[in-house]
Amino acid sequence: MKRHYEMLCFRSGSFRWCKRYRMESSLMLRWYSQQETSQRADAPPFPPRIDFYTAADGRRLAVRIWEAAQPPRARVVFLHGITSHGGWYSHCAQHLAGAGFQVHFLDRRGSGLNADRPGDIDHWQTWIDDVVEYIRKSFHEAPEMGQAHFALPAPQNEPVRGVVLCGMSWGGKLAVAVARRHPRLVHGVALICPGLYSPFQPGLVKRLALALPMPAWLRERRLKIPLRRPELFTDSQLWREFIDQDPLALREVTRQFAREDQQLTSYARQAAPHLHMPLLLMLAGRDRIVNNRRTREFFARVSSAKKSLNEYSHAAHTLEFEPDPLPYFADLADWVSRTTSA
Secondary structure, three states, X not given: OHHHHHHHXXXXXXXXXXXXXXXXXXXXXXXXXXXXXXHOOOOOOOOOEEEEEEOOOXXXXXXXXXXXXXXXXXXXXXXXXXXXXXXXXXXXXXXXXXXXXXEEEEOOXXXXXXXXXXXXXXXXXXXXXXXXXXXXXXXXXXXXXXXXXXXXXXXXXXXXXXXXXXXXXXXXXXXXXXXXXXXXXXXXEEEEOOOOXXXXXXXXXXXXXXXXXXXHHHHOOEEEOOOOOHHHOOOXXXXXXHHHHOOOOOOEEEHHHHHHHHHHHHHHHOOHHHOOOOEEEEEEOOOOOOOHHHHHHHHHXXXXXXXXXXXXXXXXXXXXXXXXXXXXXXXXXXXXXXXXXX
């Protein structure tokens, strides 16, 4: 294990990054050892391979990759929430890998393993560009990062069959924006409790304030993310403790981030008529973060002829943290399989 960390540090070029990964892995294993056997969704999550790619602006960004045991049936690219990172979703990724899918979990710039400029962004379209750059380099072009990458050439007007984009919480909003801007990039989109509509989003007065011109010093001032209470995410006391202790969880963002997030939200909310690819929406019945009613209305406006809605009536926001998340894992794996084999 020590050699594993040393190799990761060497490849990343950052011992600061290595320390963050070590802290996250230790916390996950410690939490898992405290669970009762009856509560465990599966075997302890095995660590992913950590890789790095270069964004369009030269920024070096981390991605977690879970390999399938056999040649993958499809590739699933995940985007995480505003507070979380790819490390929260090891069980889901492991389940999908066991079902024959290669899983790629991108940590957003300034979040998770990407320690530079935490909670900051220059422009909302940079979030889109980061996702597009990774997918294009990974699946459209020649391999650049070892076995994580597969060249899958396709006609310019056709999606790359076998690649699905999954957005969780805030990442659902980003997934919708990516699919609107680049409708031929992936074969399908899954939205898991997407943060398109939330009672925690800024009201009119705050939105107007964020839209005003700001000097550089004000753009860099930090704001606390309103989703600070772990009970918003889950009813599980153990998982609440995990969230509260997670050293990689994002707790603050810059005013610049908040302003650009409003632009992303507006762009994503207008995307429904532009979404023609297969689409899956998963909702938690007891979600305290997402406005399910308005999200269903968005879903009804989606143009896709192949759209599915799954609701888990007794679940809280983070389906991964449910006492038995296996039905959710199985539903997602089944949809990915049907979508990519159609």
